[in-house]
Amino acid sequence: xxxxxxxxxxxxxxxxxxxxxxxxxxxxxxxxxxxxxxxxxxxxxxxxxxxxxxxxxxxxxxxxxxxxxxxxxxxxxxxxxxxxxxxxxx
Amino acid sequence: xxxxxxxxxxxxxxxxxxxxxxxxxxxxxxxxxxxxxxxxxxxxxxxxxxxxxxxxxxxxxxxxxxxxxxxxxxxxxxxxxxxxxxxxxxxxxxxxxxxxxxxxxxxxxxxxxxxxxxxxxxxxxxxxxxxxxxxxxxxxxxxxxxxxxxxxxxxxxxxxxxxxxxxxxxxxxxxxxxxxxxxxxxxxxxxxxxxxxxxxxxxxxxxxxxxxxxxxxxxxxxxxxxxxxxxxxxxxxxxxxxxxxxxxxxxxxxxxxxxxxxxxxxxxxxxxxxxxxxxxxxxxxxxxxxxxxxxxxxxxxxxxxxxxxxxxxxxxxxxxxxxxxxxxxxxxxxxxxxxxxxxxxxxxxxxxxxxxxxxxxxxxxxxxxxxxxxxxxxxxxxxxxx
Numbered sequence: 001x002x003x004x005x006x007x008x009x010x011x012x013x014x015x016x017x018x019x020x021x022x023x024x025x026x027x028x029x030x031x032x033x034x035x036x037x038x039x040x041x042x043x044x045x046x047x048x049x050x051x052x053x054x055x056x057x058x059x060x061x062x063x064x065x066x067x068x069x070x071x072x073x074x075x076x077x078x079x080x081x082x083x084x085x086x087x088x089x090x
Numbered sequence: 091x092x093x094x095x096x097x098x099x100x101x102x103x104x105x106x107x108x109x110x111x112x113x114x115x116x117x118x119x120x121x122x123x124x125x126x127x128x129x130x131x132x133x134x135x136x137x138x139x140x141x142x143x144x145x146x147x148x149x150x151x152x153x154x155x156x157x158x159x160x161x162x163x164x165x166x167x168x169x170x171x172x173x174x175x176x177x178x179x180x181x182x183x184x185x186x187x188x189x190x191x192x193x194x195x196x197x198x199x200x201x202x203x204x205x206x207x208x209x210x211x212x213x214x215x216x217x218x219x220x221x222x223x224x225x226x227x228x229x230x231x232x233x234x235x236x237x238x239x240x241x242x243x244x245x246x247x248x249x250x251x252x253x254x255x256x257x258x259x260x261x262x263x264x265x266x267x268x269x270x271x272x273x274x275x276x277x278x279x280x281x282x283x284x285x286x287x288x289x290x291x292x293x294x295x296x297x298x299x300x301x302x303x304x305x306x307x308x309x310x311x312x313x314x315x316x317x318x319x320x321x322x323x324x325x326x327x328x329x330x331x332x333x334x335x336x337x338x339x340x341x342x343x344x345x346x347x348x349x350x351x352x353x354x355x356x357x358x359x360x361x362x363x364x365x366x367x368x369x370x371x372x373x374x375x376x377x378x379x380x381x382x383x384x385x386x387x388x389x390x391x392x393x394x395x396x397x398x399x400x401x402x403x404x405x406x407x408x409x410x411x412x413x414x415x416x417x418x419x420x421x422x423x424x425x426x427x428x429x430x431x432x433x434x435x436x437x438x439x440x441x442x443x444x445x446x447x448x449x450x451x452x453x454x455x456x457x458x459x460x461x462x463x464x465x466x467x468x469x470x471x472x473x474x475x476x
Contacts (some may be wrong), residue, residue, distance in 0.1 A: 006252060006432075008252065016248055016249075016252060016331070017331075018432055042329075042331065043331070043413075043415075044247050044248035044249045044330055044331035044395070044413070045248065045331040046248075046331065046333070058333075060337060060340065061251065061340040061341070063282075063283075063286065063336070063340055064336065065282070065333070065334055065336040065337035065340060066333055066334045066336065066337060078333075079328075079331075079333055080328060080333050083333055083334070084320065084334075085319075085320040085333075085334040085335060085336065086282075086334070086336065087281070087282070087319075087320075087335070087336070088311075088312060088315075088317075088319035088320045
């Protein structure tokens with residue numbers, strides 16, 4: 001099967017969808033364990049790689065890029081509805 | 091790698107194009123420029139929306155620096171300068187820059203030449219004359235250390251930082267190794283990356299400058315946008331999978347590759363160093379390209395995930411798509427598909443293709459933005475007009 005997700009940095013807690021993923025679809029990519037996405041993920045958007053509590057840093061490229069605003073389950077879509085910028089709060 | 095060629099200028103710089111530039115001093119005469127453009131399509135006509143109505147020291151500095159940068163640009167062999175007469179950047183005030191340019195420049199002011207259409211006729215005749223005059227100038231061998239390449243990204247998506255900007259970075263590293271200068275700006279898109287960029291600075295002074303520049307960009311964004319600051323990235327960026335400025339910035343800075351940062355220059359300022367240079371300029375593509383061009387870069391790479399056709403007057407812009415979908419959707423605008431990295435192409439292979447394409451473009455082959463006539467020219471201002 002072809003890879004459908006990308007882990008950019010080993011420290012990351014999100015992966016990037018390489019194409020649109022359907023709910024229940026299995027994630028496949030180098031350095032990623034097999035798991036299913038819980039909801040639809042648009043192409044190039046982020047998928048939680050583990051359960052992330054509210055207020056935790058979202059790590060991509062090995063660096064902090066945002067903070068979660070509520071608990072996010074492994075396999076959930078990670079985007080502006082469940083994270084915020086660390087520097088300017090919405 | 092094949093030989094590269096260019097046009098030697100009297101000031102020791104080299105151009106990779108030999109254009110006649112038709113430049114207005116002020117937006118009031120843009121209609122004249124558009125007339126000349128229809129009459130003489132071979133000239134590069136560059137209307138812009140500025141030139142008056144902003145008198146503050148910083149806006150005046152930028153105005154003169156960008157107009158001078160366009161007149162001095164090494165890809166420009168001759169200039170037809172169209173003025174109005176009463177504007178801030180009038181042709182008399184520009185005279186010191188004109189005299190330093192050491193290239194043929196003809197000047198026409200609408201208020202002195204009998205109005206708009208007579209000025210357009212005279213300007214068009216001058217442009218034709220100059221095209222004939224400079225067309226005989228031969229290309230000569232060019233060494234890489236005479237080249238400055240700008241790296242720009244715009245209309246980014248979350249693939250930009252995984253494919254296209256990584257590819258631009260690989261090209262940047264290759265160019266620096268060859269002795270060229272590589273410049274990138276967009277300080278807004280460095281917010282959140284100060285610690286990453288500062289540790290690559292040549293010395294502590296440059297590290298401090300980088301930190302200060304990014305701190306100012308962050309403060310400015312907050313001052314301008316208030317509680318909307320977190321929306322500083324565009325709606326299209328968010329649809330494309332990016333959520334915050336820090337996420338966007340991490341993807342953006344890849345375009346500068348991994349070498350030491352040798353200098354930080356102001357907007358439109360000419361670097362004195364080779365290697366990797368940062369420019370203190372804004373993230374808005376059109377303004378950013380003007381700053382990078384006014385700094386003397388002869389060619390640009392421009393990555394895009396959402397897709398933008400924008401080019402720049404007199405400076406070839408190589409468009410690099412971050413994903414195959416937008417490459418296919420805008421095939422007439424995109425020169426390179428970095429989305430191929432996701433489909434299994436190696437970075438080394440893609441870089442090789444991009445370098446080959448860059449050599450063709452340097453030696454005269456037109457980019458898609460050049461062929462399509464997609465020039466955009468405007469530049470940064472810091473205060474509202476009065």
